[in-house]
Amino acid sequence: MHSSSPNRRHFLATALGASLTAPSFAASAPSGFIDAHVHVWTPDTTSYPLAAGFTVGNMAPPSFTPEKLFAHCKPQSVDRIVLIQMSFYQFDNRYMLDVMAAHPGVFAGVAIVDESLSDVTNAMKFLAKQGVRGFRVYTSRKNAESWAEGMRAMWRCAADEGLAICLLADPDALPAIHNMCTEFPKTRVVIDHFARLGMKGEASSEDVNRLCRLADFPHVYVKTSAFYALGAKKAPYLDMAPLIRQLRDVYGADRLMWASDCPYQVEDGHNYADSISLIRDRLDFLTEEDKASMLRGTAEKLFFS
Secondary structure: OOOOOOOOOOOHHHHOOOOOOOOOOOOOOOOOEEEEEEOOEOOOOOOOOOOOOOOHHHOOOOOEOHHHHHHHHHHHOEEEEEEEOOHHHOOOOHHHHHHHHHOOOOEEEEEOOOOOOOOHHHHHHHHHOOOEEEEEEEEOHHHHOOOOHHHHHHHHHHHHHOOEEEEEEOHHHHHHHHHHHHHOOOOEEEEHHHHHOOOOOOOOHHHHHHHHHHHHOOOEEEEEEOHHHOOOOOOOOHHHHHHHHHHHHHHOHHHEEEEOOEOHHHOOOOOHHHHHHHHHHHOOOOOHHHHHHHHHHHHHHHHHO
16 A cells, blocks of 8 residues: 655656557456556666656565566466556556556556646546556545645546546545545546555544445445555454445445555565455355455456446
8 A cells, every 4th residue: 555645747748658559458358356456566767767756765665567466366366457556657657558558458557647737638538548447546635625626627537438536545535535426426436445444543433434425426436455554454354344344235345346455465474365365255244246246346347348
């Protein structure tokens, strides 16, 4: 779960990649699971330079390439992945786009764009032609309450184009998100990592209720993810079960999706198998249909359709 907010920079030419060619997808959809949240990056900082304010020292681990990811996810029958643009690169989405192009049908993308650009909606449409299906927004109460017309243009464009606004949100931002969902009820909104409830201690009932109230908007979805960073922060993560059950009851499993948040899920004594196993094997209140939605169906609908 990476929380660094991108600095303000305008480099649209590299942000969008070099080609307008639409990605080619596999003829038939894979039948395995989907990991709805993974970051990748390369040690090649010559071809893919880091954004201002970031150094090689910020890259921990030094790299996390698709090949390293596959070593963790393929043994668990995860054969499709939603890539989330890494903050090291800010608005330069080229590495993510190149990984997507190199593995047709395997990856979908969530990009980062600069909402202050006068043509931010054109930037979004350009990236959508290359397989991007969502746009990441760093969301604290302070910035969410000050969102200006550029952010509203993004939400309008997402609604018009069937794209998702994917929010790395702090709990204190949930009321402002509720206001935006009221203003843009047709926009697909994805709340990453339970809105980070429990990252800094036990989640308050007020914050949980705020997250649950967003279920009133039929196009809001929640990622049940980043177990390594939430609650007790210890496998098998069963302390997350009550929150997952409450969200399943309020949202329905078809609006929840599992994700690992690799590479962070596979560091410091945590591993990939424990993350997916919580949803696949350990929660007896989840039906087989629930599991199918959370481990594949929801992410497939949002990011691969």
